[in-house]
Amino acid sequence: MISLVFLSFVACSNFLIVDGYGCKDQNNNDVDWFMAYKMPRTDDNSVQGVGQGVGFYYMDVNTQSMDPSSNDISSQNQAIAYTLKQYYDNKNSGSFAHVMYNDEEPGSKDVLEIYGNRSKFAAKAEFGHLKGVVFFDQSSGFWLIHSVPKFPAADAYSYPDSGTIYAQSILCLSLDYSQLRKIGTQLYFNHPDIYSSSVPTSFASDNPDLVKVVGGQYKTGAPYTSILTLTTKGGQSFTSFAKSADFNQDLYDKLVAPTLQTSLNVETWRRGSLISLDCSARYLVLDVQEIKVENTAEFKYTHDHSKIAVSGDSSKPYVCIGDINRMTSQYVRGGGTSSQFEEMYTEGFKPPRPGGTIRPPVDESTNQTSFQRDIDASAEPYRRTVEPEYKIQETYFYDEEIIEYERIDCTPNMCCHPYSMLRWFEMVVFFTLHWLIQITCARTTCTMILTEFGYKAYGQAFILCVIVLLAGCCSLILIAYSMNFHKARPELILGFERVYAVSGIVLMVLCGIIGSYHAATTTDEYINQLGRGISGIRPQWIAAAVIEFLTAVLFCADLYGQNRDGFPFVFSRHRKTEDHEKARQRKEEAIRQQRIRESFY
Template sequence: MFIFLLFVVLCVQGKMRIKLNQLNSNNILLVIFTFLCLVDWAKSQWYDNYDIQCRDENNDPVDWYVIYKLPKLRQSSHKEVKKGGAYAYITSNEERDSWELSSLSIASPKSIPGNTLSQLYKLKDTDEVIYALYNDQPPNVKRNSLSAGHTKGLVVANKDGGFWLVHSVPHFPPDPKKSSYEYPGNAFKNGQSFLCISLPAKDLEVVGTQLMYNNPKVYSNFSAKVLQTLYPNLTMASWGKEIRTAPFQHEVKLTTPSGTEFKSFAKTSKFNKDLYNDWVADSLKVDLIVETWPNGIGRLNSSCQTSYKVENVDAMKIPQVGDDFTSKQDHSKWAIAFEKEKPWVCIGDINRATTQYHRAGGTVCMQNANIWSAYFDSITNIETCPVPKGFFRRTYS
């Protein structure tokens, strides 16, 4: 890197006398190609060493991104949808009001999660970094952790900041001490959700506080000693410290480097209520439409008994794909406001079920009309509220 910069400086100052008439066209092309390669290499080294952030498919840093991994739909004419590897996305660099369907599989190291997590897999224990990977269904573990929070994600940071990735994928991602980027074979079947947020150091330390409420099952962690004073809460969370005293829920604001604001909701196992109906809807002051895994025990119906309604998604269709699927095929966890006037979008951990009352976890919300439209336009049926016997469904088209 130093030699390359010195070379450029000398050229600019005219210290190197090169007679262009002595160079043939092939040599000139070789010099140009070498120069461009060195510029690209220098750029990658700069980002790899200094900017730990969410990344897009071009491997460029982004403030945030949202991903919808589609279920495996055998009837689809789309190759990756049929295999269960298709994903649609929106990033802060390419913000639009509809999903962009990727040409890559979610399993590709060049996918958006692959590029983002490549920063993790390049790290060494000598690097001045901190990271924590957590999942109530860790990689290579058959039994779920029922004592820890119902929460999945990871945090990676250096002294300047890093990223927080919230997702719904079991057994993901692999432990960086043992493996490289892979997408688990049993996670292709169902739909999944991802939210990545790039954050400065002070906000990632706040994430550490939220994780102590969420009580995650941490299966891989590292914290350089030099960073433990900068990130005391994140360090303690990665070591398994949890909040055991009231209040049993905590709401905070997080702000990305470019100024986008998020609200993080985190609850402990003692909250003992529905995350969405008893907290999030009331805090945001909006009716909610919620998509969570409906196949477990104690599923909650749509509810109208409180100040703000919470209704369950029943069926979806990503317009860019055109294949219908139901919530029973969708393991993602997201919620949106019922009306666009307050375009809240939340992505998180917790299902709407009585069994989740006693599980720690949470959700992260932002106001964004484009993302809201992408989700809302993908809903084809919801379970209306109130719910009579043999409930009928509200249909969207």
């Protein structure tokens, strides 16, 4: 198991920055660079805002450690807000260039919002997987690289509610104007999804690639990668890695690790389509399992959305902060990371131990190595025991597409969620109807209704068939919930629920009419005396008819509830495009492809 632990970051010297635009520190002073790590929403209240999902740790070139921020990330009085305020104060000025990009744009509208829970829907795969803000005048500016979906807004500073659940990473670099050309080149390779931009004509000749990016152009064909050195205003060097969609490989495995010539321990968003461990690689890239920041509680990678890589070799102390995930589905999307030597490196990083990968490596050849088998065996317990920290809801993923559910605690044999208890009640109703209708008893024997009544009981035989059919459907629904099938195929189970409810309404009304008719036409006194009760079979059939009508009302309420938010379970999505038909197709494809990993059960 690998633990990524942020303890003490080494910073050797202080840097003074000349007046101009750039990153701001926690006191709104100029700073050469800073990084922030927003904590996931947990029950740990030792740091301001962590319980609400807005607490964060901060460090910059002048600090010696990761320090908890006294103001949370939603406040206007902290480094990130101070930095972006420069853009907000000058956004309408023609003297500044800015580019705001995010593969999940701020203000994305809900397609289907159930039970009021937040979620995010599919990022447009045709764009790169990157998020950030570029802001410059013709003297200096900053580049803010982050992992937060729907952030920041283009009009005023705010932190989105959707960004509170998981941990996030933010890196800010203060740069001279000459570095803007390099940023433009990296974005040209990355193909960002831009939601706000402005590049004055006076910037165009110096920044040709940035102009192309704002115009919607992006890199195709060879070369597929770009590695550039960005020098901050204080003289610090950051190596920027960028890949285009045509690279079709993992950024960390095939570009960052070989270039830096060091193994890497990488924490990114990992859901489905994971990357196999390449045991033959000279520099191994391992996936982080657990994260701990200072004195706050340790948490699992499933609560982290940051994009951080740390060198596994202390003699080559690199820290990389970027915006692309380590997943096979990200091969065909642009993205990048920026690496810094020594200044941000943590001496508290734990070395990898066996079983550290989230998934056992897959050997493409027919012969699997013993090392791979060992990892397979040691990883198995973790795939079985990962538990969500919050009991209100669970979230399941396919790449960056997220579906949230109200938590339904089930075992393979039983599901006691309140909604499932409704289905159990319906089973009791069906059994009661079966008891009232199927058997008639004389003084000494009990017989099937058809045996006693012949053709006169065909209507009641039909009712028995209906009861068996509905009871079978109800049983399938209970089994689906108990096996958590609703999490893997939510739309299928919801569709089946609706068919079941509509069928229940129609069939129960029909059964009630038939039962009432038989009760009214049963005049044979001998037959009437064969009922289970002392009053005869006619009251028995009347009781069955009443229950059938009441059950039809119950099914009506069920169907009505299914058309309202939050019934029978949370199933929410957000969409960021106004093209309804294309969004619908993407949604169906995402549901079709989604695979729920065993580690969530």
